[in-house]
Amino acid sequence: MDTKLSFANAAVFTTPLLAVFAVDLATDKNAPPQPALLNTEGSILSAARAALTSGEFKAGLGEIALLHAPAGLAAERLLLVGLGKAKDLSLDRIRKGAGTAVRAAKPRSIRSVAIAFPDAQALPDGPATELSATLTARAIVEGAVFGQEDYDTYRSDRKDLSVNSFTLVAPEPSPEIKSGFDEGVVVAAAQNFTRALVNEPGNILTPTVLGARAKAMCDEAGLKCEVHSSDKLQELKMGAFWAVAKGSAEPPALIVMTYESPTAPAADAPVFGLVGKGITFDTGGISIKPADGMEKMKYDMAGAAAMIGAMQAIARLKPPFKVIGVVCSAENMPDGRAYKPGDVLTAMSGKTIEVVNTDAEGRLVLADGLHYAKTLGCTHLIDAATLTGACVVALGMINAGIFSNDDAACAKFEGALATSGEKFWRLPCTDDYRDHIKSEIADMMNTGKNRYGGATSAAMFLKEFAGDTPWVHLDIAGCAWNEEKKPWHAYGPSGIAVRSIIEWVRSYSA
Ligand code: BES
Ligand code: ZN
Ligand code: ZN
Numbered sequence: 001m002d003t004k005l006s007f008a009n010a011a012v013f014t015t016p017l018l019a020v021f022a023v024d025l026a027t028d029k030n031a032p033p034q035p036a037l038l039n040t041e042g043s044i045l046s047a048a049r050a051a052l053t054s055g056e057f058k059a060g061l062g063e064i065a066l067l068h069a070p071a072g073l074a075a076e077r078l079l080l081v082g083l084g085k086a087k088d089l090s091l092d093r094i095r096k097g098a099g100t101a102v103r104a105a106k107p108r109s110i111r112s113v114a115i116a117f118p119d120a121q122a123l124p125d126g127p128a129t130e131l132s133a134t135l136t137a138r139a140i141v142e143g144a145v146f147g148q149e150d151y152d153t154y155r156s157d158r159k160d161l162s163v164n165s166f167t168l169v170a171p172e173p174s175p176e177i178k179s180g181f182d183e184g185v186v187v188a189a190a191q192n193f194t195r196a197l198v199n200e201p202g203n204i205l206t207p208t209v210l211g212a213r214a215k216a217m218c219d220e221a222g223l224k225c226e227v228h229s230s231d232k233l234q235e236l237k238m239g240a241f242w243a244v245a246k247g248s249a250e251p252p253a254l255i256v257m258t259y260e261s262p263t264a265p266a267a268d269a270p271v272f273g274l275v276g277k278g279i280t281f282d283t284g285g286i287s288i289k290p291a292d293g294m295e296k297m298k299y300d301m302a303g304a305a306a307m308i309g310a311m312q313a314i315a316r317l318k319p320p321f322k323v324i325g326v327v328c329s330a331e332n333m334p335d336g337r338a339y340k341p342g343d344v345l346t347a348m349s350g351k352t353i354e355v356v357n358t359d360a361e362g363r364l365v366l367a368d369g370l371h372y373a374k375t376l377g378c379t380h381l382i383d384a385a386t387l388t389g390a391c392v393v394a395l396g397m398i399n400a401g402i403f404s405n406d407d408a409a410c411a412k413f414e415g416a417l418a419t420s421g422e423k424f425w426r427l428p429c430t431d432d433y434r435d436h437i438k439s440e441i442a443d444m445m446n447t448g449k450n451r452y453g454g455a456t457s458a459a460m461f462l463k464e465f466a467g468d469t470p471w472v473h474l475d476i477a478g479c480a481w482n483e484e485k486k487p488w489h490a491y492g493p494s495g496i497a498v499r500s501i502i503e504w505v506r507s508y509s510a
Helices: 042-053 091-108 133-148 175-199 207-221 230-235 239-245 294-299 302-317 362-375 389-395 407-420 431-437 454-466 498-507
Strands: 002-007 018-024 035-037 064-068 077-085 112-116 165-170 224-228 253-259 271-282 322-332 344-346 352-354 380-385 400-404 424-426 471-475
Touching (some): 002 133, 002 175, 035 077, 091 112, 133 165, 165 175, 207 253, 230 239, 239 322, 239 362, 271 362, 302 380, 302 498, 380 498, 389 400, 407 471, 407 498, 431 454, 454 471
Parallel strands (some): 380 471
Antiparallel strands (some): 018 035, 253 322, 400 471
């Protein structure tokens, strides 16, 4: 999608569709809705007046009203997009509103969409006046670019309904809006790149293909990229990663993407390690999963895809740090050569692991990925993984899990969420849970001793490999795939964590 920023009066902007945001000013639960535009332009208000007073359009989040040939406007259509109650207005709702506008255009075969920059002056007072212009512009582009995607590329009856042009129309030239817009374009492209990877089926996106896609991205973005396979895993003594990989006919891929800041980082600047779980298909291995729902396990590489997407944005946004992306990609298969329950593995760090369940493979590949990132000089680690069903049980599909051994690094990540708009919830991984993974015959086992607190057991396992290095672990199992369509997004891959990881890294320069 071609994205443009235009400083112009939205009323005279020529476009097939101009979208304006609306909120409900009613504060009392039982009061009738009081829809009002986030716009002060007289001709736009006049064109919308009848719809706003009709009682038909309530400005609920994701609600739309489409008006044809609006009098006094250059646009062919005026789309009113509800953002919900005025008191709940947030960047996230603006992002969703932008997605709603683009997705409303698609089934109507409208190829070009413009959104009027919301005007805070339109509200009596309250949160809208506090929203930064930079972050508002960014949220709008992110929502629009995100909303455009549909994951129907493998359907032969697919109709191309792409919105191929998007314009944000803001009244006056503003460097704040311009910088937010430019950042939004980069971040949204990275998130959609991640989503496209996650959408690919396991037969097409093997570890080797994931490595090739990462390499192509790196070549284009100006990042160094090395893709290693079986030999290198054995040479590095990655006994945990290799154990998972060796049961598949598809060779594994250890993908190492390096970003160097064009300006020399400060002597004490952090070096970030972004480590992703890249299981391109998780059958469970010898501890095989039930058939029901197993097809979903093609998205068991969403953590890896998030890191590859984040690296693309980092290459473009150029924060003043070194950042290394490490992706551990393999297929988890049952086979004559597959690892087995009871096996004892020696990880790259030298720690030994008793395998209790071969379906707990993600923590094994990450164990070596985290340790390897430390050997490359990383001082701050973050990993993302569709790691546990237990995290989905704990948090549902609304919040993803955060675990950390370092309150400062974790606080930085939680701070980044205000900008990214993503929802994460911190869960514990304090040392009193260490008993969960205690083994009689090795340094640890790869599952918890029972099924209670399973997401924390997995985090405790990873913590053994993060050691004293500040580390944040993101369990995205419940949020990596949108089972439900919403007015602002399609069915399929969500691209969760990309925006927050980018912001986490950038927050260290503030
Ligand atoms: N890939 C799964 C976790 C998962 C579950 C991802 C649901 C997405 C949605 C992971 O490898 C796994 O199978 N974990 C096991 C661990 C158990 C054997 C300790 C689980 O959660 O059941
Ligand atoms: Zn598994
Ligand atoms: Zn898995």
